[in-house]
Amino acid sequence: MLERLNEAMDHIERRLDQRIDVAELARIAVTSEYHLRRMFSALAGIPLSEYIRRRRLTVAGAEVLAGERTLLDVAVRYGYGSGEAFARAFRAMHGVGPGEARRTGAALHSQPRMSFRLVVEGSSSMRYRIVHKDEFRVVGRKVRVPLVHLGMNPAIAEFVRSIPPETLRRLEELSDQEPEGILGVADNPENDTGEEGTELDYYHAVVTGSRAPEDMDSLTVPAGMWAVFENSGEFPQAMQYLWRDAYTEWFPSNPYQSRPGPQLSRARLSEDGAEADAEIWIPVERTEG
Incomplete structure (x- = not known):
């Protein structure tokens, strides 16, 4: 690749x-x-x-x-x-x-010509699996937020804090399939560049086969293939490093490419909130050849 x-x-x-x-x-x-x-x-x-x-x-x-x-x-x-x-x-x-x-004759800035190579350091282990899912629904609360690559996303943090505990309890009851529990779901990006600051839809939601209650937002996701990545570490860095490593290490070395669709993430936090077991789901398809 x-x-x-x-x-x-x-x-x-x-x-x-x-x-x-x-x-x-x-x-x-x-x-x-x-x-x-x-x-x-x-x-x-x-x-x-x-x-x-x-x-x-x-x-x-x-x-x-x-x-x-x-x-x-x-x-x-x-x-x-x-x-x-x-x-x-x-x-x-x-x-x-x-x-x-x-x-x-002023001194000018220069953008060097880029080339890419894969450096295998062996410093971390990326756990992954390929999952085929039938059509499902994402059900929860939605907001439009800017993309942040490193550190906490203030817009998402503020949005999540605004959701009443009763709503979160109702959401958890709707979760009936993988990935289980309350997730972060990113969809409908402003463009495909992944540039920091571009906007996307963020759902604080669950994956379910049930219909959405009238007071909640819903997104129907077609059947397809997903690459699921897992790791553990400091939060939120563990989650953000997982996204980075999926695109910079796993995709160049495997016969898959990402495809348009919502991306799912889940973090199971430690009691003090400093560590997390992180999991991300990226919609993929096999490449030819």
Whole structure:
């Protein structure tokens, strides 16, 4: 998988001054656009679209300093419809406008070209299994929240605190299948990049075959295959490291890719709340070949 992903990175480099089609990148990487965007973000720490933008502005910056083309020619070559749009993007990355950079020979920022390799350290053990589930319902309370990669998500924490204990008790009674108990369910993301700050629907909910009470939110999930990952450790880091390791270690080494759908998580906390047994469910499908 990583070899094919690096071939897609080579394709980006060859087309920085042309239109880059994410569908073509996914074809080269032999995966789906959805999975490519999510895995790239997990591996690189930035969305694929942002990486391409930064690489273009890096090579455009070199051409600005070289002085062989007019600034407008450079702008058009790298996909900007006007000198003003190019100047705004250039300043946002480099901290200086292209005209001033050319006049003064200013030092510019650079986005290095990326490539990927898998480093096996053997420092942790990831427990996983593949589960086939029939159609089910997610039933609970829903809120729209921003994505937070590290540390507690304040919006989710505040939302959970606002749910009355009686509602939580009723929810627990509805839980009648795996994964059991009250879960965190992430669905309907603003986009597929996994970029911090983008919004998604968060359900504090259970998985059930029953119909939702009128005062609760419901999400019907089609039948499909799920990869289930488990670990234990400090909370919430154990949960967040589980998400990271699934995309950066497990997917590149196994014949599966993520597919669109809600992602489920459960944490069984220790008495003091400092440790947790964490479990996540990611919708997956087998890759070809």
